[in-house]
Amino acid sequence: MQSDIYLDANATSAVLPAAIDAAAEVMRSSYGNPSSSHAAGMQARVLLDEARACARRVLGAGAGSLIFTSGATESIQTAVLSALCAVRARQAAGQPVGDLLVYGATEHKAVPESLAHWNAVLGTGLTLLALPVDGRGLHRLDILRELAPRAAMVCTMAANNETGVVSDLDGIDAVLRAAGGAAYWMVDSVQALGKLGLDLAATRIDYAPFSGHKLYAPKGIGMLYVRAGAPFTPLMAGGGQEGGQRSGTENMAGIAALGAVLAALEQGGTFRSHDQLAQYRERVAHALRAALPGVLFNAPFEGTLPTTLNFSVPGFSSKELLDLFDAAGVRVSAGSACSAAKAAPSYVLQAMQLPDWRCSAAVRMSFGPLADQAFIDEACQRIARCGEALRASGLLGPGDAVAGHDGVVQLSADGANSWLVLDAASRSAVVIDPLPALAVRIAGMLLGQRYRVRAIAASGAGPVNGAARASLAADLGELFDNVACDAHGWPIDSGSVQLGGGTTVPALALGEQVLARLAKDEVLPAGAYLLGRRSAAGLAAADVRFAFSGATAVPGGIDSSLPVAQLRAAVQRLAALMNRDTLLCPAVDPDGRFCTTLGTEGRAGGVLADLLAMQPRLARAALPPMDSVMHLEAGALERFLQTHPDAVLVDVREAYEHAAAAPAWQGRAVESVPLSRLVDRVAGWLAGEQRPLVFFCRSGNRSARAAQCLHRLGYQNAWSVAGGVALGARTLDKLAA
Ligand code: PLP
Numbered sequence: 087m088q089s090d091i092y093l094d095a096n097a098t099s100a101v102l103p104a105a106i107d108a109a110a111e112v113m114r115s116s117y118g119n120p121s122s123s124h125a126a127g128m129q130a131r132v133l134l135d136e137a138r139a140c141a142r143r144v145l146g147a148g149a150g151s152l153i154f155t156s157g158a159t160e161s162i163q164t165a166v167l168s169a170l171c172a173v174r175a176r177q178a179a180g181q182p183v184g185d186l187l188v189y190g191a192t193e194h195k196a197v198p199e200s201l202a203h204w205n206a207v208l209g210t211g212l213t214l215l216a217l218p219v220d221g222r223g224l225h226r227l228d229i230l231r232e233l234a235p236r237a238a239m240v241c242t243m244a245a246n247n248e249t250g251v252v253s254d255l256d257g258i259d260a261v262l263r264a265a266g267g268a269a270y271w272m273v274d275s276v277q278a279l280g281k282l283g284l285d286l287a288a289t290r291i292d293y294a295p296f297s298g299h300k301l302y303a304p305k306g307i308g309m310l311y312v313r314a315g316a317p318f319t320p321l322m323a324g325g326g327q328e329g330g331q332r333s334g335t336e337n338m339a340g341i342a343a344l345g346a347v348l349a350a351l352e353q354g355g356t357f358r359s360h361d362q363l364a365q366y367r368e369r370v371a372h373a374l375r376a377a378l379p380g381v382l383f384n385a386p387f388e389g390t391l392p393t394t395l396n397f398s399v400p401g402f403s404s405k406e407l408l409d410l411f412d413a414a415g416v417r418v419s420a421g422s423a424c425s426a427a428k429a430a431p432s433y434v435l436q437a438m439q440l441p442d443w444r445c446s447a448a449v450r451m452s453f454g455p456l457a458d459q460a461f462i463d464e465a466c467q468r469i470a471r472c473g474e475a476l477r478a479s480g481l482l483g484p485g486d487a488v489a490g491h492d493g494v495v496q497l498s499a500d501g502a503n504s505w506l507v508l509d510a511a512s513r514s515a516v517v518i519d520p521l522p523a524l525a526v527r528i529a530g531m532l533l534g535q536r537y538r539v540r541a542i543a544a545s546g547a548g549p550v551n552g553a554a555r556a557s558l559a560a561d562l563g564e565l566f567d568n569v570a571c572d573a574h575g576w577p578i579d580s581g582s583v584q585l586g587g588g589t590t591v592p593a594l595a596l597g598e599q600v601l602a603r604l605a606k607d608e609v610l611p612a613g614a615y616l617l618g619r620r621s622a623a624g625l626a627a628a629d630v631r632f633a634f635s636g637a638t639a640v641p642g643g644i645d646s647s648l649p650v651a652q653l654r655a656a657v658q659r660l661a662a663l664m665n666r667d668t669l670l671c672p673a674v675d676p677d678g679r680f681c682t683t684l685g686t687e688g689r690a691g692g693v694l695a696d697l698l699a700m701q702p703r704l705a706r707a708a709l710p711p712m713d714s715v716m717h718l719e720a721g722a723l724e725r726f727l728q729t730h731p732d733a734v735l736v737d738v739r740e741a742y743e744h745a746a747a748a749p750a751w752q753g754r755a756v757e758s759v760p761l762s763r764l765v766d767r768v769a770g771w772l773a774g775e776q777r778p779l780v781f782f783c784r785s786g787n788r789s790a791r792a793a794q795c796l797h798r799l800g801y802q803n804a805w806s807v808a809g810g811v812a813l814g815a816r817t818l819d820k821l822a823a
Contacts, residue, residue, distance in 0.1 A: 137345030148287025250394025307340030377473025421448025546636025
């Protein structure tokens with residue numbers, strides 16, 4: 087099994103072996119309560135005191151206090167509560183106090199959310215104001231200078247978690263001092279620990295939160311430094327632990343583990359130096375530049391943590407890059423909040439005023455100071471493999487032509503489809519129903535494979551999308567036959583072909599295939615295209631493999647609202663032109679059905695049943711509910727594959743993901759069928775013997791959709807690996823070995 091290359095250290099880190107040992111030892115042997123007065127309690131107290139003393143030395147806490155908390159979020163609450171309680175007391179006493187809560191525009195959400203929360207709960211009525219940053223991500227000190235005299239509290243992180251940008255704390259300190267120093271100052275120091283030198287008591291920082299799990303301690307342990315003399319209000323009251331500043335029996339396992347990390351920091355020798363880490367970053371950046379031409383780093387390396395790289399690659403979404411890296415076993419995160427379908431743009435990069443696409447397409451790679459040469463070597467190799475996978479898939483532009491693929495490609499955006507009809511032998515293609523959101527991607531694919539594009543046309547009743555067509559035409563340049571067309575984008579003087587019913591219609595020859603245009607007329611309420619292999623007689627109904635059918639699943643724009651007589655005529659006409667297994671490819675596909683057939687619709691009491699019975703009702707075939715799709719849980723998968731030696735494993739991830747993961751599949755044939763090629767492959771599966779098909783992908787979502795599509799088309803022997811390679815990996819890898 088390929089090992090993980092974990093490059094998401096700013097999200098959380100592995101636990102230092104010495105920290106695991108320390109925690110285990112506490113749980114095993116020193117499990118006393120440090121508040122107890124017996125020997126077991128005293129042992130625990132010694133441990134607690136030692137960990138705190140070490141933390142104080144490492145942070146330079148001086149006369150300030152250092153309390154253990156559950157993590158940075160709790161520490162931030164405590165700091166904000168403390169400052170705002172003091173503000174409220176001043177307000178009540180009629181003393182001068184600022185009216186602003188100023189926080190850096192790139193702070194972790196825990197900060198503005200806590201400010202808003204406690205401001206509301208305490209009724210302090212202050213105004214929250216985000217302090218802008220400049221293009222390098224540094225706080226705008228000129229603006230802070232204006233705001234500082236009115237600030238009751240100022241929150242400015244030490245280093246940013248998305249970009250690694252290190253704040254100019256000395257500059258901020260000077261501005262606050264010049265303004266009279268009345269504002270309470272919190273510096274979220276989570277990302278600084280272990281990566282930047284800290285000497286807190288030498289500054290006038292009032293509060294500094296820390297989190298254990300960002301530096302090789304477990305989750306659930308953190309710290310808060312409070313400057314001597316800074317106001318303090320406990321968040322938790324109770325047994326008076328932590329000198330009454332944070333009640334509740336201490337998390338001794340967590341404290342012991344964090345203590346071990348801090349001891350390693352203090353002693354040196356465990357973690358890499360700043361210079362060494364900066365060299366590692368340079369190597370990773372070099373690997374990225376070589377693998378992903380055009381990569382842009384979103385923060386200058388100078389002035390950022392040496393362990394963080396944030397970048398965007400033109401033409402790729404962060405989701406695509408994440409999937410690619412994940413396939414190669416490289417765990418990274420989007421530089422922005424990423425939901426399943428779409429990445430929300432990064433507010434951190436937006437605050438730095440980077441172009442929109444870079445804010446939505448960002449990827450963050452971060453490693454910890456424990457990284458070593460071997461780890462960085464392996465990371466660079468995997469990055470190179472990702473670049474090769476993209477190149478082999480023809481996704482890195484015109485210079486990287488690869489062997490063409492015949493057939494039909496489906497590209498989807500927001501429940502709509504664009505279809506590419508590709509003929510490898512003649513290197514010619516037609517784009518059907520181009521969508522603006524997909525234009526750049528489509529152009530990239532066609533340019534990469536150097537297809538000559540014969541038409542860019544719409545299949546339904548409406549005109550072709552002008553913006554998408556223009557964008558494609560511009561990108562394709564001389565590869566596009568930009569001849570005179572009708573409003574649908576169909577070339578006016580295309581050739582023609584005779585169809586099954588004997589009529590002759592306009593058609594484009596694509597090698598041995600032919601794409602015939604059914605125009606909207608008095609029988610058909612909308613147009614459609616039929617694709618199949620041409621014979622001497624023309625395009626026979628039996629040879630029509632695909633029909634591109636516009637807005638409705640059934641070509642010709644047929645829907646149940648049509649008058650019965652027209653409906654009957656239209657259905658009869660279509661039945662004569664294609665066959666029961668012709669794959670109907672819609673332009674609009676909100677349920678993610680991929681395609682259907684007249685046979686399928688008929689079986690489910692839908693179109694074909696109606697067609698045969700000449701009934702006007704046109705209910706669509708119901709999708710089987712997801713839980714009826716055959717999911718193979720990780721445990722069942724191995725058994726299934728042993729008892730079904732004829733089963734075919736089908737990787738439905740993108741071709742570049744499959745290629746990036748390739749070494750894992752040596753020794754076992756795995757078919758790569760990205761969802762964009764599913765419809766093309768479906769025809770062959772439906773026509774063959776029904777061997778078990780075991781679909782898998784990264785998380786189990788895409789494979790479930792593929793299995794569901796096959797089921798609906800009547801192929802019962804289709805399965806999906808639940809949880810994807812993330813969970814089924816052991817079994818799949820075992821088989822690959
Ligand atoms: N502040 C920063 C800068 C962070 O990166 C994080 C973690 O993502 C937090 C605060 C919250 O830390 P915790 O998970 O310990 O609550």
